[in-house]
Every structure is written in C-alpha cells, then in structure tokens.
Amino acid sequence: MAAARLQMLKTKAAEASRFVARNGCAYYKETMEKNKKYVVEPPTVEKCQELSKQLFYTRMASLPVRYEAFWKELHGVKNVWKNRHELKVEDAGIAALFGLELYAWFCVGEIMGRGFTLTGYYP
Known part of the structure; x- marks a missing residue:
C-alpha cells in the first residue's frame, strides 16, 4: 500500500516538474x-x-491602533453580556451560528492538518 502511494507521488511530482519546465x-x-x-x-x-x-x-x-480597536471590541462584548437579558433571539442565533462556523473551520483545519484522515493514522 505504501509503495503504491510512493509510486503515485513520484508520478505526480514528475508531471508537475514537466509542467513547470514547459510553462514556468x-x-x-x-x-x-x-x-x-x-x-x-x-x-x-x-x-x-x-x-x-x-x-x-x-x-x-499599527500595533497601538489595533490594540485600541481590540479593547473597544472587548468592551462592546462586555456591554452585550451585561445586557444579555435584552438580547433578541435573532442576535443570539446569529452569535451561535458564528460560533458553530468557527468550530467547524477548526475541525476542518485539524482534519486537513492530519492529511485528510479522521483518525490521525498515517499508513
């Protein structure tokens, strides 16, 4: 199995090399x-x-400007948290979907980092 993968990788590398040599x-x-x-x-x-x-x-x-923007954003989040009893269901739903999307991208990144394997096993 590993030998077949190695041969396939060599073939693809050779194709890529020829393409670059012709079109580079x-x-x-x-x-x-x-x-x-x-x-x-x-x-x-x-x-x-x-x-x-x-x-x-x-x-x-540009760091001081970004530092101030970070603290403004953090204070905004704190204000929303203080007034969470006034939060509308739509806003909470949007925040939940955003958090779910971030988590999904994290999971996809982890899977890609492991070579598109779900278990992390490298044959």
Whole structure:
C-alpha cells in the first residue's frame, strides 16, 4: 500500500516538474508583466532589505491602533453580556451560528492538518 502511494507521488511530482519546465518561463514573464507597477527599481538585494524593514516597522507602528480597536471590541462584548437579558433571539442565533462556523473551520483545519484522515493514522 505504501509503495503504491510512493509510486503515485513520484508520478505526480514528475508531471508537475514537466509542467513547470514547459510553462514556468512563460508564466513568470506574464506575471511580471502584469505586476510591473509593483516592482521597485532597481530590484536589488539592498532595496529588498529596505522594503522588508519598512514593512516590519509599518506593521509595528499599527500595533497601538489595533490594540485600541481590540479593547473597544472587548468592551462592546462586555456591554452585550451585561445586557444579555435584552438580547433578541435573532442576535443570539446569529452569535451561535458564528460560533458553530468557527468550530467547524477548526475541525476542518485539524482534519486537513492530519492529511485528510479522521483518525490521525498515517499508513
């Protein structure tokens, strides 16, 4: 069983390799042509490092704004919880469905992470 899977994997890898060898250059050129407005000139390692640092520190600068938004959201949830006796059935149903959807995505993610097996057994 394992040998058959290994052979199938080798076959698929070889097919993918041939596809990339035939179409990879054209795909690269097409993608670069479509997205040339995003390329910074000159495309050097130094420029890439500079852009990487800009991205990192820009994200760091956005942390206080996201921190405040988190606390506003948390206070909103606390207010809803305090006034839960005024909560309508529709709102509770929407919240329950949202929680159920999150749980379902978690389960699907776990199954995918185990290689689409339900038991976690790898043959």
